[in-house]
Amino acid sequence: MAAQQGAIKYLTTDMGRDELTKIVRWYIGKERKEQPSVYSEFMKDVSTTEFYEEAMTIGGFGDAPLLDEGDYINLAKSPFGDIIRAQPETHQLGFVISEDDKQFNRIGKVETLSQKLSVAMRRTKERAAMLVLNDGFAGTNHRTTDNQPLFSTAHVLLNGDTVGNRPASDVDLTMASLEAAITNFMLQQDEDGTYMSVEPRYLVVHPSEYLNATRLLESKNYFTGGVPSAADTGVPNVISRMGLKVIASPYLTDPDAWFLLGDKNDSSLRMITNRKLRDWSFQDNWTRDFVYGMDERYVAYAADWHGTYGSTGA
Numbered sequence: 001m002a003a004q005q006g007a008i009k010y011l012t013t014d015m016g017r018d019e020l021t022k023i024v025r026w027y028i029g030k031e032r033k034e035q036p037s038v039y040s041e042f043m044k045d046v047s048t049t050e051f052y053e054e055a056m057t058i059g060g061f062g063d064a065p066l067l068d069e070g071d072y073i074n075l076a077k078s079p080f081g082d083i084i085r086a087q088p089e090t091h092q093l094g095f096v097i098s099e100d101d102k103q104f105n106r107i108g109k110v111e112t113l114s115q116k117l118s119v120a121m122r123r124t125k126e127r128a129a130m131l132v133l134n135d136g137f138a139g140t141n142h143r144t145t146d147n148q149p150l151f152s153t154a155h156v157l158l159n160g161d162t163v164g165n166r167p168a169s170d171v172d173l174t175m176a177s178l179e180a181a182i183t184n185f186m187l188q189q190d191e192d193g194t195y196m197s198v199e200p201r202y203l204v205v206h207p208s209e210y211l212n213a214t215r216l217l218e219s220k221n222y223f224t225g226g227v228p229s230a231a232d233t234g235v236p237n238v239i240s241r242m243g244l245k246v247i248a249s250p251y252l253t254d255p256d257a258w259f260l261l262g263d264k265n266d267s268s269l270r271m272i273t274n275r276k277l278r279d280w281s282f283q284d285n286w287t288r289d290f291v292y293g294m295d296e297r298y299v300a301y302a303a304d305w306h307g308t309y310g311s312t313g314a
Contacts, residue, residue: 025107026107027107027112030112030115034119034122035123035126035250037122037125037126038126038247038248038249039125039126039129039130039249039271039300040271041202041245041247042201042202042204042247042261042264042267042269043129043132043264043269043270043271043300044264044265044269044270044271045271045273046270046271046272046273047273047274047276048272048273048274049274050274051087051088051274052085052086052087052088053085053086053087053270053272054083054084054085054086055083055084055086055145055268055303055304056080056081056082056083056084056145057080057081057082057145057146057158057191057303057304058078058079058080058081058191059078059079059080059081059158059159059191059192060078060190060191060192060194061076061078061192062076062159062192062193062194063194078192079158079159079191080158081145081146081158081191082145082146082147083145084143084144084145084301084303086270086272086299086301086303087299088272088273088274088275088297088298088299089297089298089299090275090295090296090297091121091124091125091128091295091296091297091298092293092294092295092296093117093120093121093124093293093294093295094117094291094292094293094294095113095117095291095292095293096284096289096290096291096292097109097110097113097289097290097292098288098289098290099283099288099289099290102290110290110292113292114279114292117292117293117294118277118294121277121294121296122277125271125296125298126249126251127251128271128298128299128300129271129300130249130251130252131300132150132269132300132301132302133150133204133252133257133259133310134251134252134253134254135149135150136149136150136151136302136308136310137149137150137151137166137257137310137312142301142302144302144303144304144305145303145304146305148305150302150305150308150310151165151166151259151305151308151309151310151311152164152165152166152305153166153167153168155305157189157190157191157192157193158191158192159191159192159193161189161193163188163189164184165184165185165188165305165306165308165309165310166309166310166311167180167181167311170311170312170313170314171311171313171314172256172313172314173205173209173212173213173216173256173258173311173313174216174224175216175222175223175224175237175239176224177311178203178216178239178260179239181200181260181309181311182200182239182242182260184309185198185199185200185260185262185309186198186199186200188306188307190306196306198262198266198306198307199242199262199266200242200244200260200261200262200309201243201244201245201261201262201263201266202244202245202246202247202259202260202261202262203217203244203245203246203247203258203259203260203261204246204247204248204249204252204258204259204261205246205247205248205252205257205258205259206248206249206250206252206254206255206256206257207248207249207250208255209248209255209256209258210246210248213246213248213258214246216237216239217239217240217244217246218240219237219240220236220237220240221234221235221236221237222235222236222237222238223237254312254313255313256312256313256314257310257311257312257313258310258311258313259308259309259310259311260308260309260310261307261308261309262307262308263307266306266307267302267304267306267307267308268302268303268304268306268307269300269302269307269308270300270301270302270303271298271299271300272298272299272300272301273296273297273298274297274298275295275296275297275298276296277294277295277296278294278295278296279292279293279294280292280293280294280295281293
């Protein structure tokens with residue numbers, strides 16, 4: 001207790017100075033920068049009110065034959081492939097605080113935890129998008145309409161031809177392997193065997209390959225690896241003229257894997273969302289605790305392999 005003499009208050013020895021000091025508290029990492037989202041650069045975002053989406057492969061027509069004078073009209077039937085159904089799934093997470101905690105806490109715990117929860121929801125969606133690439137070499141959850149992984153040497157066209165969009169033997173990302181991949185990409189065939197007009201636009205890699213990928217795209221001269229040698233000097237790096245963009249994601253699980261992807265209109269990589277991110281809260285009638293949560297309903301998938309190319313690395 002404080003002893004009083006006149007108009008001046010004194011402190012007794014059993015009262016510390018902390019009794020008169022306001023407690024300062026702050027959250028570590030509250031202002032920490034969030035890992036940016038990158039999937040939407042190469043994957044088409046589609047919002048829908050439908051419960052699921054179906055994709056069907058349609059064939060095409062080859063070259064038109066000559067029409068003999070006086071003959072009947074040339075007719076052909078375009079084949080159709082299998083149907084893939086993509087059904088969005090709900091992702092949900094929340095947190096609980098007590099009634100007293102909400103009433104007496106003075107440092108914005110609800111606001112801070114809500115921000116952290118938003119980061120977790122966005123990160124989960126980013127991981128789901130990258131799962132299509134991570135699962136694209138041998139996974140069973142992301143098969144294309146020909147029942148092959150997204151990246152395969154055994155894709156079957158509707159005309160019966162077998163083609164591939166990965167190397168016969170997987171190789172690390174080098175100038176030679178990238179040039180071969182670009183050539184393979186530009187020679188992709190439609191379902192009737194005719195060549196498509198597609199070019200790669202993005203080179204997607206793990207952050208451990210980011211510097212190597214950037215060096216490959218921006219070097220003025222061709223080089224075989226590491227520091228350009230004397231033999232490489234004067235040989236132009238023609239890849240630098242293609243305008244490819246490097247995208248790095250830490251959510252790729254294989255640090256050696258690399259992917260060439262076309263424009264969003266040249267591939268079937270899609271993120272289907274039929275319920276956008278929403279937040280909600282309520283007070284539990286029994287415990288009086290306050291519950292805060294968020295949910296979103298989506299799925300990422302690739303129904304077709306065209307416009308993509310990938311390698312797991314050596």
